[in-house]
Amino acid sequence: MRTSAVLSGYSRERLTHPCPCGYSGDPAHTCSCSPREIHRYRTRLSGPLLDRIDIHIEVPAVKYRELVDRQEGESSAAIAARVERSRAIQRERFSGTKVHSNAQMPPRFIRKFCELDAAGNRMLELVTDRLGLSARSYTRILKVARTIADLDGAENIREQHLAEAIQYRSLDRKTI
Secondary structure (H helix, E strand, O other): EEEEEEEEEEEEEEEEOOOOHHHHOOOOOOOOOHHHHHHHHHHHOOOHHHEEEEEEEEOOOHHHHHHOOOOOOOHHHHHHHHHHHHHHHHHHHHHOOOOOOOOOHHHHHHHHHOOOOHHHHHHHHHHHHHOEEEEOHHHHHHHHHHHHHOOOOOOOOOHHHHHHHHHHHHOOOOOO
């Protein structure tokens, strides 16, 4: 699993395996680890450290066929344009402040710019209770959801933005 992290506004990449043998969740290989070994292995990453990482996702191995597939996806230029629009939205949102991006939002800005509708509040309450998320994880999810909404060109955070942000917290999920 490759974990990409944004920590204190700086990009950092970190490689970690999902378990001691490295095959937990791999459809092509059988994991030889017991649930207890996996739990022990994953608890080596401290909760307070994980709380400070905005996004952690599991990236499965890519099959050769997918690597050589010539099917066109979204162009880099289109992605870059969408990111630039999102950054412009954030520059406008935070103009006149020392904040430059959603990742830097203090609590008062989170309350102002990450307001959820009733469905979003229910979803986040359920996930927070079920996963036992910390307050820091909760705010990270809101900041990431705000960024996803900006990338989508949406004024408000919608349920699908929140759901996507929650999916980017894979290491918060209980292992046993």
